[in-house]
Amino acid sequence: MSFNFQVFIYSSLPFILALVLLKSYLSSSKPYKNLPPSPRKLPLIGNLHQLGSSTHRALQTIAQTYGPLTLIHLGTVPVLVATSVDAAQEIMKTHDLIFSNRPNLNIPSRIFYASKDIAFAQYGEYWRQVRSIAVVHLLSNKRVQSYRHVRDDEMALMIEKIQKANQSVVNLSELLILLTNNVFCRVALGKRHDGMKFNNLLAKTVELLGCFSVGSYIPSLKWVDRLSGLERKVDEVAKEFDEFLEGVINEHVNKKGVGVECEDLVDILLEIQRDNRTGFSLEKYMIKAIILDLFTAGTHTTSTSLDWAIAELLRHPQAMKELQQEALKTGQGRSMITEDELETMPYLKAVLKETLRLHPPLPLLIPHESTQDVKLLGYNIPSGTQVTVNAWAIGRDPSKWEAPEEFRPERFLNNPIDYKGLHFEFIPFGAGRRGCPGIQFAMIINELVLANLVYKFDLATVGEDGLDMSETNGIAVHKKCPILVSATPCY
Template sequence: MSFNLQVLIFASLPFILALFVLKSYVSPSNSHKDLPPSPPKLPIIGNLHQLGSSPHRALHAMAQTYGPLMLIRLGSVPVLVASSVEAALEIMKPHDLVFSNRPKLSIPSRILYSSKDIAFSPYGEYWRQIKSIAVLHLLSNKRVQSYRHVREEEMALVIDKIQKADGSVVNLSELLISLTNNVICRVALGRKYEGGKFNNLLHRAVGLLGCFSVGSYIPCLRWVDKLSGLERRVDKVAKEFDEFLEGVIYEHVNKKGGDVKCQDLVDVLLDIQRNNMTGFPLENEMIKALILDMFLAGTDTTFTSLEWAICEVLRHPQAMKELQEEALKIGQGRSMIAEDQLEKMVYLNAVLKETLRLHSPIPLLVPRTQVYINAWAISRDPSMWEAPEEFRPERFLNNPIDYKGFHFELIPFGAGRRGCPGIQFAMIINQFALANLVYKFDLAVVGKDSLDISETNGLAVHKKRPLLVSATPSV
């Protein structure tokens, strides 16, 4: 975001100076008394220059002055920012329908087939149909459970790699990325696509979805996106992903036989297409957009939450001790903690809830119409949380607050109609992986930077530095 913004400010400087001169001679005729409080803004770019590299933190700081419901300008676009439980609840519950649309953003539109996916498609009949397909056929409890063997096999491979390191340094961040990507590859596409090419493509696409497009907010300055090379990079990634997914669909259409019980998500979508199980033709572009949703939303947010959880328990030895004791009690010497045992791990789930509170994967959620909900600020509100900056999993013991969209103090996955439909799919990976890592190994941090909690932004907010550990068997 920072490079494009610097180009934008430099390019806009003559216009800004001219408008400042004009503004000194002309007074606004409308006082806008009924609008929420607004911070001062610059002509053309509005408040864009104030967002910096961490918009969720900048908006949280601004809310301390202008209140939990404020109006800012991103270029020519007025945007409402909600930073309190009360404001979020009003937007996502009684007024959920009014705020269920998505703004038209250039980058998601180019990568996701004119926003034919679930996350970015406009609210309406098409969105309702594809969300219904996802909820009923791709993300149902039965479907998620059917891929249990995939999670078990991939987790066993991670454990094996750590064991083979024999106490030497392990880049746990890389292993967690690999675990998440491999699970989703097998579930969505039927097999793993290992190697640098696919991972590089996925990394570039996720990075671009986290970029700021000047043209989306200041149409007259769309040329800045071209000048910076952003449009070219987006179109290149979109083309490469389309070619990859065309190949995947071709493989699935032409494969012979196969076990219906082991269908991947492409198989399921092609069955729906062939049997005309929807009220409209399910075109290949729609299938590709849905599969891209799984990768671009699922891999990044799932991996980053798991990485933050391990980082936090390593930073807090007492939390690690309690988590490991619980895991050893549940595991009872078996080779692995089974998924059906995870619901008994009360402290494990408290650790994950506390991680999601402190490290919301997408801090501002996906914007609704022209509304940003600062989930990161809400989960650190001192009026709602005692010692909000501290990592205290105990706050969720004997506490009904959950992350599924019914408690607005904790909404890392959103809520209402546009809440994330893949919560169960993501969280079972996190629960299973975290439980078995602490069950199988005593983890020790290598290097002082490993526990640094500095952030880097993209589609999700990542830990800036990789998590390097040494691991010795705990059982």
Template sequence: MSLSLLSFLIYFLLFIIVIILLKSLCSPSEDYKNLPPSPARLPLIGNLHQLGSFPHRSLKAMAETYGSLMLIRLGSVPVLVASSVDAAREIMKTHDLILSNRPKLKIPNKVFYGSKDIAFSQYGEHWRQMKSIAVLHLLTNKRVQSFRQVREEEMALIIHRIYKAHKSVVNLSDLLISLTNNVICRVALGRTYDGKNFKSLLDRFLKLLGSFSVGSYIPWLTWVDRLSGLERRADEVAKEFDDFLEGVIEEHINKNEVGLEIQDVVDILLEIQRDNMTGFHLERDAIKAILLDLFAAGTDTTLSNLEWAISELLKHPQKMKILQQEAHEIGQGRSMITEDDLDNMPYLKAVLKETLRLHTPVPLLVPRESTQDVKLLGYDITAGTQVMINAWAIARDGSRWEEPDEFWPERFLDSPIDYKGLHFEFIPFGAGRRKCPGIQFAMAINELVLANLVYKFDFALPGGEDLDMSETTGMTVHKKCPILVTASPCY
């Protein structure tokens, strides 16, 4: 690059910065509005530099200074951060309709066919139809129970694989990844896809969803996403998954099996499309977007909950003994605990709830956006403001929880607090209109797997090592290091 061209680019960049600064200085004053407290921000990037590698932790620390409703700016986007029960209730109940929209985010828009799925689609008729399909056809109690055999068969395979290890070191994280992937594949697509290519594709897809797109918050810096390779990776994953799902759908169309006793999700969606069961046309891209939702929510968050639950039990052997005793009393020497037994295991349910509280899978939930001006807790929130709910911070609020940073499942015994969206101090799956519709499906996997692992095996860390509890970054928070254990059969 010549010196004159470089000088021109530098002067041009300085000119753009001056224009933006002058625009912000000359914009109409908002002093007359009662805006939430805000930390100081830098020109152009706002508060982006303060998020760090773990935004849920950084935002919790900032909220301790600026309050449970805090207005920050990520690039050019105003973002309201809610970190208290009262704030969450205002957003997801009192003003749920106004705050049920989704912001347009570049990466989800690319991989979910223009955000035609349930999780990221904007609030409106399309989203209502997608949500209705999920609630009435895909995730009913009867439908979830119809997949019981799949869950129990995949659990039996994992038990067999651990037995075959003969007390050698087992990578439990890898086994849980295989189990959750296989369950979702069989439920959604009709069979397992456990080859290296598919696993790599799914891994890249999930990592993309946790990537930060500069262009989503600073549009004039969209070129950074291209330079970093983020857009290229998103385009590649979108194309590969589209080709894969097209093949799966064509297989289902051509198999000519009508009226199956147990239908997979593709069968159900194609039947809805063919028979026009909802009264509106279900597009092919919408079918594929729903399938991607199942992989994003069904594998990633389920895996996170199981990994953290087992990790906490390994770190707290007394809690592990209590759960094992409950499992042995229920199992009574049978080869496996079945789903019929799970309602009689209150400590199991308490362990999973406590894990969801301490290790909220999606700590900032999926962001919302206000469709019109609204007043929250006395503050003025303008239309177009993005809304982040720090569910992780709320679940660790010392004013609501005794010893909030301690793993104490007993807090949920004989407690009415549940994760279904009615108790705003505990919202791992969200609440209101945008609550995750797959709670029952996810927890059916979690309960069955955890119950059988502790029923069948005594786990120990190899060589008396300490367990690393550090986190990964991304939309879903996982353990950074896999769970390596030795497993001795329980007799």
């Protein structure tokens, strides 16, 4: 979540704030005892003024003062912030069931058909059914492997584009986004779609998911979202995506369209709908929500991770050289490194793990919500408390990581720590019931693309200003400036 306090203040009327402030003073509720420590809050807005534009960094700073389990208030909503391994493990393992719910948030609800996707759906029978469909039918190991030819095709196409640039400036970030979008379009929808138009729509969706909805956290000021135009923007993007997905589904039902590949994810979901094989009635809007979820969760997070990995390698020439030597040894002059050969590249895997440690795709994992009162690290946590896990801060915890701010892929060599949710000092994809089900799909793309880029090309930054590592704000934090490189063929 990204929040600009100044924008919020300017969009609100002072006299209305004063009225609501008076109301908050007059209202009272029975306080809970032994709550986690909290920074002092202002009436009505709580701790919003302390978050700034880089929320994950601000929450890390708060945790350094108040401890790894901190209770803050976003508007009138209490939010528990976990910034340590022990706290994360308690939430996503020990008390995983209690914290498996999602809060009802305005923007995801509008985009994902009343949160009927996988990521934002509230915990219950519906979520169990759609997650089971995703894990068993859409993202299984067998299914991921069945789309190997798609990844190979798009990787070869990207290499060809870089070669045609003939060592002139290449916008690598743009090519990475295009590759991931094409892979997901072909896998999910059966064919490529207009690259720039589709990418812009996805980018707007991800950006809106990172916006602060006043109505979600200060219900009495929900009109601010309408006044600021936020609701209109969200509804416009939701409508545009809905029309696009409606056309895709109709095309699949009618078996029309040139170049449609067989057995894509829409085909599979429509088959499940027809056969009712799970005993679960899968409606059209649910199919749309699931597909949209896979796109937003997969495309931008995958390209973002690759962007950060390449940026770190360009800043650390020795690591780049080490990875390139491993790639050249593996490829042995062949046209491409294949997916089968990726298992023989431990340094490649170490580079990607170290990138995910420093730059998790979602620095703040999607919020959880407690479904009953529970004791957590000695504190009493009331039912209905929203919970945020700061994966970014945990990955930089100096008590768990030596030189945590430094890029050192070697720390993951001969190291069992992995990103699959079993090691809570390293949780870029979350853990427990609400952990990301698409890890394998994302990581095979990351490994294939990075291995072949350094295998085929010597990459060098363009210009004298070096590489800008500043971040954007939003639910997914990516590089603010694209990576511009010259690419010289290795052989």
